[in-house]
Amino acid sequence: YENATGIENSELVLNISAMQNLASDLVTIATNEPAEIGVFNSNGLLVNSCFSNGIVSFSVSDFPAGLYLIQAKSGVHSQVQKLIVQ
Secondary structure, three states: OOOOOOOOOOOOOEEEEEEEOOOOEEEEEEEOOOEEEEEEOOOOOEEEEEEEOOEEEEEOOOOOOEEEEEEEEEOOEEEEEEEEEO
16 A cells, blocks of 8 residues: 555634623634634625634624624635624
């Protein structure tokens, strides 16, 4: 098996924490590698996007209450996490 081909198993890790602040509601997204971040409302419309080099925060104070999906994409890896804005 001199010419064996392997696939490196690398996972994108997406951690989301919602921090309450008196001035605004912040969502902080942390990834273990640079990633393109997209926030989608329940209708599938992109309502926010940014690029993360590890940690990024943004305000959801202007978002209507409801369910949102946060997608992190890095290369061929993608992960989706639910976010509920109250």
